[in-house]
Amino acid sequence: MDRRDFIRTTSAAATLTLAPDIINLSDGSSQDKKATTGDIPWYRRVTRWGQTNITEKDPANYDVDWWRKYWRSTALQGVIINAGGIVAYYPSNVPLHRQAQYLEGRDLFGDLCRAAHEEDLAVFARMDSNRAHEDFYKAHPDWFAIDGKGEPYKAGDLFITCINSPYYNEHIPAILTEIAKSYKPEGFTDNSWSGLSRDSICYCENCRKSFHNKTGFEIPLTVNWDDQAYREWIRWNYNRRLEIWDLNNKTTMKAGGPACIWSGMNSGSLIWQSESFRDYRELCQRAEIIMLDSQARSDTGGFQQNADTGKLIHGVLGWDKLVPESMAMYQAGRPTFRLASKPVPEARMWMIEGIAGGIQPWWHFVGASHEDRRIYHTPGPLFLWHKANEEFLINRKPVATVGVVWSQLNLDFYGRDQAEQMVELPWRGITQALVRARIPYIPVHADHIDSEAANLSLLILPNLGAMTDNQIAGVRKFVKNGGSLIATGESSLYNEWGDRRPDYGLSDLYGAHAIDQADANSDNSLRKRVPDTYHTYLRLVPDLGKNADGPSGMTEPDATGVRHSVFKGFDETDIISFGGILEPVKTDDGTDVLMTFIPQFPIYPPETAWMREPKTNIPGLILNRITAGGNIAFMPADIDRQFGRYNLPDHGKLLANLIRWAAKDKIPLAVECSGLIDCNIYRKNEFLILHLVNLTSAGTWRQPVDEYIPVGPVKVRVMLPEGVNARTLRLLVSEQKILFNSTNGWVEFVINSIIDHEVIVVS
Numbered sequence: 001m002d003r004r005d006f007i008r009t010t011s012a013a014a015t016l017t018l019a020p021d022i023i024n025l026s027d028g029s030s031q032d033k034k035a036t037t038g039d040i041p042w043y044r045r046v047t048r049w050g051q052t053n054i055t056e057k058d059p060a061n062y063d064v065d066w067w068r069k070y071w072r073s074t075a076l077q078g079v080i081i082n083a084g085g086i087v088a089y090y091p092s093n094v095p096l097h098r099q100a101q102y103l104e105g106r107d108l109f110g111d112l113c114r115a116a117h118e119e120d121l122a123v124f125a126r127m128d129s130n131r132a133h134e135d136f137y138k139a140h141p142d143w144f145a146i147d148g149k150g151e152p153y154k155a156g157d158l159f160i161t162c163i164n165s166p167y168y169n170e171h172i173p174a175i176l177t178e179i180a181k182s183y184k185p186e187g188f189t190d191n192s193w194s195g196l197s198r199d200s201i202c203y204c205e206n207c208r209k210s211f212h213n214k215t216g217f218e219i220p221l222t223v224n225w226d227d228q229a230y231r232e233w234i235r236w237n238y239n240r241r242l243e244i245w246d247l248n249n250k251t252t253m254k255a256g257g258p259a260c261i262w263s264g265m266n267s268g269s270l271i272w273q274s275e276s277f278r279d280y281r282e283l284c285q286r287a288e289i290i291m292l293d294s295q296a297r298s299d300t301g302g303f304q305q306n307a308d309t310g311k312l313i314h315g316v317l318g319w320d321k322l323v324p325e326s327m328a329m330y331q332a333g334r335p336t337f338r339l340a341s342k343p344v345p346e347a348r349m350w351m352i353e354g355i356a357g358g359i360q361p362w363w364h365f366v367g368a369s370h371e372d373r374r375i376y377h378t379p380g381p382l383f384l385w386h387k388a389n390e391e392f393l394i395n396r397k398p399v400a401t402v403g404v405v406w407s408q409l410n411l412d413f414y415g416r417d418q419a420e421q422m423v424e425l426p427w428r429g430i431t432q433a434l435v436r437a438r439i440p441y442i443p444v445h446a447d448h449i450d451s452e453a454a455n456l457s458l459l460i461l462p463n464l465g466a467m468t469d470n471q472i473a474g475v476r477k478f479v480k481n482g483g484s485l486i487a488t489g490e491s492s493l494y495n496e497w498g499d500r501r502p503d504y505g506l507s508d509l510y511g512a513h514a515i516d517q518a519d520a521n522s523d524n525s526l527r528k529r530v531p532d533t534y535h536t537y538l539r540l541v542p543d544l545g546k547n548a549d550g551p552s553g554m555t556e557p558d559a560t561g562v563r564h565s566v567f568k569g570f571d572e573t574d575i576i577s578f579g580g581i582l583e584p585v586k587t588d589d590g591t592d593v594l595m596t597f598i599p600q601f602p603i604y605p606p607e608t609a610w611m612r613e614p615k616t617n618i619p620g621l622i623l624n625r626i627t628a629g630g631n632i633a634f635m636p637a638d639i640d641r642q643f644g645r646y647n648l649p650d651h652g653k654l655l656a657n658l659i660r661w662a663a664k665d666k667i668p669l670a671v672e673c674s675g676l677i678d679c680n681i682y683r684k685n686e687f688l689i690l691h692l693v694n695l696t697s698a699g700t701w702r703q704p705v706d707e708y709i710p711v712g713p714v715k716v717r718v719m720l721p722e723g724v725n726a727r728t729l730r731l732l733v734s735e736q737k738i739l740f741n742s743t744n745g746w747v748e749f750v751i752n753s754i755i756d757h758e759v760i761v762v763s
C-alpha cells in the first residue's frame, strides 16, 4: 500500500462521527477478483467472509466506502449483509415487511450489495425470519405460534412465527424473491430460520392439522420421550425443517438462478442442532455450503472444539465443500460484550482451530462503527495468511486411523433432555484424550461407517446408547473385516427410539451381557444417577500390591506381576479414582476383565474414608480375546464422561493407552514436546499437510487467552501416505527452513518453536 492510499483511507475514516478507525488498509490490488465468475460455483470458491451485523441505528452513519477498503484489507471474497426478515434494510414492497428503525428510506442493503459486487465480492443476503412486531401479529394472528393455553409465544416485544404457517410458506418466499430479483445477491442465509425450538410446543391450528394428517396423532401435551406421539412430534418437526430448507432453495433458485442457493445458519453445538430440529446429516446432504454460526469457545470444550466441529460437519457434507464460520471479533462467550474487542489471541486461536478442522474464516462485528477501534486489527493478519496459503487449507482429506462415532438420533432419543450428560461429556472425554495424546481422529457418522471404514483401524463408540440395527450391523462388519473397537458405557443398549434392548446390540463383540433389566426411568437407573459424582474407584487387575516396597493394604496372592499395556505408567498404583457408576454385566469365556469397580464409601469425616468393599467382580473394563483381527474393548465404566467432566490426567492417560492398544499402534503421527497440541493431518494430491495448533496457555481451560506461550523444540514423526514423497518440507507459518529425514515411509523433523500454530507441508 502506498502513501496516497493511506491518506485516502484515513481521510475517509476521519469524516465519520464515530470513525471506524484509522488503520493501515492494504490496497487490495492482488485481491481475488473471481468471486462471481468462473466455472466453479461461487459457493465452492469463496473462502474468506466478513460480516458487519447491522444494528438498527447504523443506517444513518454507515460509511460504505470505509468498509469497502476494510473488505480489501482483509482479503475478503464475500460478505454477509443484513437484508430482511424481522426488519428490512431496503425499501420492500412485501406487505408487513417493516423497515428497520432509523432506516428512513435509505436502501442500505442495496448500497452495500452494489459496493460488494463492484469489489467482485460474493453477497450472502442475510435474513432473520422467526418473529415479528405486534402489527404483524394483529394482521395474521394465525401465523404465530401459540402455547398450550392459547397465548402467543413471545421473545421480548416480538411475536414468534409458526414454522407451519403461511409466514414460512408465503411471506418469507415473497421477501426472498423480491431481494433475489432486485439485488441479485449470490445467495441467501438466515440467522434464525428453524422456528421454535424443542422446549416450546406450538398448538396452533396449522400445527394441529399438519401433525394429525401426517402422523395420526394429536400434538402431545407434555414432554414424554416414552410416548410415541411425542417421538413422532420430534420426527415431524425435523421433517418440517427439511421442507423449509427445500422450499427456500427452490424459491431463491427460481428467482435468482440455479447458483442462487439458500443456506440457513447452523450451530456448532450438536445439542442445539437437536433442540432446533436441524438434522446435520440430512441438511448436509442438501447443502452446497454450511454457514456455521459458532462464534466462540466454551471453557469446557476449548478451542479444539472448533476443529472437532469442522471435521464432524465435513464428514457428512464432504471435504470438497466449504464451511465458513462466523467468528466473533467482539467479546463473545463468557461474558458477552457486543461492542468491546475480544483479546486478539482469543479470537485468533478460535479462528486457527477452525481452519485446522477445515473451516473457512468469517469475521463478525456487531455494528458498523466502533469506539473500541482495536477490533478492526484482529482479523487482518490471519486472513492475509489464509489467502497466501489457502491451497493447502481447503479441498483436502483428513488422514487418521481412529474414528469416533456419533449420530443425532443418539442425541435425541438416548440423550433426550440430558444430552450433555449422556452424550456430550463422553464425546468430549474421548476426543480430549485423543487431542492430549496427539492422536489424529475423525468424527464418523454412525450411518457412514461403511464409507469411512477403509482408512480406519479403530472405531470408538463413546456411550453411543441408541443405535439402529443397521448401525450395529455396520460396526459388526467393520470388526469382521479386521477393524478394532472400543465401546463405552451403554453403547448399543438402546434402539432408535431410545427403548432399552434386552442386551447390548453388540454384546457378542463385547463378550459381555446386560444383567440388570431395571426400568430405564427408575430412580436407580444410570440416567438418573449420571449427573452426580460418586466416591468410587476402579481396581487395576492384576493387583500388584504384594510387590510394592512400602505398606500396602491389599495383596493379591495369585498376581503374576505383569499388567496389560493399557496400564502403562500405572505401575505404582492398584487403584484409580473413578467418580462414576456402572451397570454390572456378565462376561463370556475368552474375555479379560482388566478393571473392577470399587463401590462408593464415605469421604467425610476422614476417619470413615475406607473401602467397605475393596474388591468386587463388577467389570469396569473388558477386553475380548475371542475375536479375530481387531482388538475389542468394552468399558462399562464411564471414564470418558468423567474425563470430559473433570479432566483428571489418569482418566485421559488410561483412555489414550487403551486407544493405542486397540489401534495396534497404527497411529500415523508422533509429536514430542511439552504442552497441549492439537494435531490434524490432511492429504491433498501429492501433499501431506500437518496442522499443529499450540493450545498451551494460561487460559487453556478458562477464557480469554491474552498471551501466547510458545512450545518447542517440537519433535515430529509423521507417516507418509502412499504417493507422497518427502522431497521438500515447508513451514507455512514461521516460513523457517528446517532439515528433515525420511526413512521407511516416515518423515522426521524438529521445529524449534511454535507460537500459536504451524502448518507443515511435505511433498
Ligand SMILES: [Zn+2]
Pocket (backbone or CB within 6 Å): 144, 145, 146, 162, 163, 164, 202, 203, 204, 205, 206, 207, 208
Ligand atoms: Zn404452529
